[in-house]
Amino acid sequence: MKATVLTGVSIILLIFFSTLYSAVPGSNSTGEIPFIRTSDDSLIIGKNYAFGTYGNRQYTGTLIGQDSVFFTILTDEGRKKIKRNDVKKYGLIDEKPDNIEVEASDSLKLVTVETKDGNNITGFILSRDSLYVILKTPSEIQMTIPVYTIVRITSSDIEYAEGKYFIKDPNETRLFLAPTGRTLSHGTGYISDVELFFPVAAIGLFNYVTIAGGISIIPFSENQLFYINAKVTPLKTKNLDLSAGYLFTNVTNSHYSGISLPYIVGTAGTKIASATFGSGIGFSEDGTSNPMFLLGGEIRVANNIKFLTENWIFTGESTNSFTFIGVRAFGAKFAGDFALLHVWAIDDWDGWPFIPYVSVTYNIDFN
Numbered sequence: 001m002k003a004t005v006l007t008g009v010s011i012i013l014l015i016f017f018s019t020l021y022s023a024v025p026g027s028n029s030t031g032e033i034p035f036i037r038t039s040d041d042s043l044i045i046g047k048n049y050a051f052g053t054y055g056n057r058q059y060t061g062t063l064i065g066q067d068s069v070f071f072t073i074l075t076d077e078g079r080k081k082i083k084r085n086d087v088k089k090y091g092l093i094d095e096k097p098d099n100i101e102v103e104a105s106d107s108l109k110l111v112t113v114e115t116k117d118g119n120n121i122t123g124f125i126l127s128r129d130s131l132y133v134i135l136k137t138p139s140e141i142q143m144t145i146p147v148y149t150i151v152r153i154t155s156s157d158i159e160y161a162e163g164k165y166f167i168k169d170p171n172e173t174r175l176f177l178a179p180t181g182r183t184l185s186h187g188t189g190y191i192s193d194v195e196l197f198f199p200v201a202a203i204g205l206f207n208y209v210t211i212a213g214g215i216s217i218i219p220f221s222e223n224q225l226f227y228i229n230a231k232v233t234p235l236k237t238k239n240l241d242l243s244a245g246y247l248f249t250n251v252t253n254s255h256y257s258g259i260s261l262p263y264i265v266g267t268a269g270t271k272i273a274s275a276t277f278g279s280g281i282g283f284s285e286d287g288t289s290n291p292m293f294l295l296g297g298e299i300r301v302a303n304n305i306k307f308l309t310e311n312w313i314f315t316g317e318s319t320n321s322f323t324f325i326g327v328r329a330f331g332a333k334f335a336g337d338f339a340l341l342h343v344w345a346i347d348d349w350d351g352w353p354f355i356p357y358v359s360v361t362y363n364i365d366f367n
Contacts, residue, residue, distance in 0.1 A: 048093040049073065053086045060093065091126045110138070110156035110165075115149045122156045138165045155185070157332040159271060166271065167304045169328070170363040171335045173202075173210055175296045175310040176324045180276045181241035181267035183233035184210045192361040198225075203366075208233050215252075224252045231265075242266040247280075259284050265294065273299045282316070290316035298328075305329050308339070320345035324357060335361040 043049065043063055051059045051071065059080060061073035070081045113121045113135060121143065123135040133145045138158065159168050171190065173182045184190075184204025192200040192214075200214030210233070215226035231245035243265050250258030263280030278294035296310040310324040326339025340354035 043071070049090050050093055051082055051090045052088050053082070054088045055086065093127065110158050111153050112156045113145060113153050114151045115145065116151055117149070121145070122158055166300065167331060169306060169330055169335070170332070171328070171330065171361055175276060175298070175308050176326065176337055176339050176357060176359070178276070178278070178294050178296060178310050178312070179229065179231055179243065179245060179265055181233065181243045181265050183208060183231065183236070183241070183243065187366040188364065189366070190361050190363045192359055194359040195357065222253055226250060226252060239270060240266065240268050271300070288316070290314065290319065304331060326357065333363050335363070
C-alpha cells in the first residue's frame with residue numbers, strides 16, 4: 001500500500017514539474033522551422049522536399065504532384081496531400097554526394113559537420129550537391145560549406161523538439177538503475193560510477209542492442225556484487241520504444257546461483273516528457289519465481305536538467321519494493337544523477353527515511 005502511495009506521489013510531482021516547463025527557456029526558443037521558402041514555381045516533380053506547416057507539423061517526401069490547392073508528396077507512410085495555404089516554409093532535400101561520409105542524413109534533424117581544419121558546425125542541412133552543403137545553424141545563420149573540406153557528418157549533441165533546441169540527454173537509455181525502452185546508438189557507450197564503489201559500463205551495437213555490466217569494488221570485502229544486462233529494442237518509433245532483455249546478478253566467491261530476470265520494458269513520450277513501464281520475472285536459487293513491475297517517468301525542466309522517478313514493485317514476500325525520486329544534470333559527455341531512495345519494507349526507519357543515491361557518467365562515442 002505504501003509503495004502505491006509514493007508511486008502516485010512521484011507521478012504527481014512529475015505532472016507538477018511539467019507545468020513549469022513552459023517557463024524554462026531552451027538554448028533557442030524562436031520556434032522557427034529551419035526551411036527556406038522559395039517561389040512555388042521552383043518546386044520540381046520528382047525532387048525530395050521538407051514541408052513545415054503553420055500548425056508546426058513537418059512532412060518529408062518526394063513531390064509527385066501540385067496544383068493551385070495542394071502539394072502531393074510520397075512519404076514513407078504513403079501519399080500525402082498538403083494544402084498550399086497551410087505551408088509556412090519548405091526546402092529542397094538533395095541527394096547526398098558520394099564523397100561525404102554521412103551518418104545522419106535526415107534534414108529535419110540537427111547534425112554536426114566536421115571539417116578538415118578541425119571545426120565542428122551544428123545545424124540543419126537545407127540542401128547539398130556534389131560541390132556544397134548548405135547548413136542553417138540554430139542561431140539562424142546560413143552557411144555554405146564546400147564538400148572537399150568536409151570530413152564527416154554525424155548526429156549532433158543538440159536536438160530540436162517542441163520548437164526549442166536542447167542538449168541531448170546521453171543517458172536516456174536508463175532511469176537511475178532501471179533500463180528504459182530506448183537503446184544506445186551503434187558505437188556509443190558510457191562508463192558510470194554509482195555510489196562511488198560500483199562502476200558500470202555499457203555499449204550500443206547495431207542501433208538495436210545494448211549490453212551493460214558492472215561489479216562492485218567495496219574495500220576489504222571478500223565478496224563483490226556483479227551484474228550483466230543485455231537488451232534488444234525491436235520496436236523504435238517517434239514516441240514509443242519497446243525492448244526485451246535479460247539481467248543476471250550474483251555475488252563473487254559464492255555458491256549462490258544468483259538471480260535471473262528476463263523482462264520487457266517500454267518508454268512512451270517525447271524527448272521532453274516520457275513514461276517508462278516494464279515487467280519481469282525473477283528466478284532465484286530456491287526455484288521460486290515472482291513477477292515484478294517497473295513504473296518510471298522523466299520530465300525535462302531546463303535545457304540540461306531532468307526530474308526523474310523510478311519505482312520497483314516486487315510481489316514476492318521476501319523482496320522489498322523501493323522508489324527513487326531525483327534529478328539529472330547532463331552535458332554532451334558528462335551526466336550526474338542525484339536521488340533519494342526509499343525502501344518500503346523497512347518499518348523501523350530512525351529519522352530521515354531516505355538513502356542518498358549519486359552517480360556520475362562519462363559518455364563515449366567510438367565512431
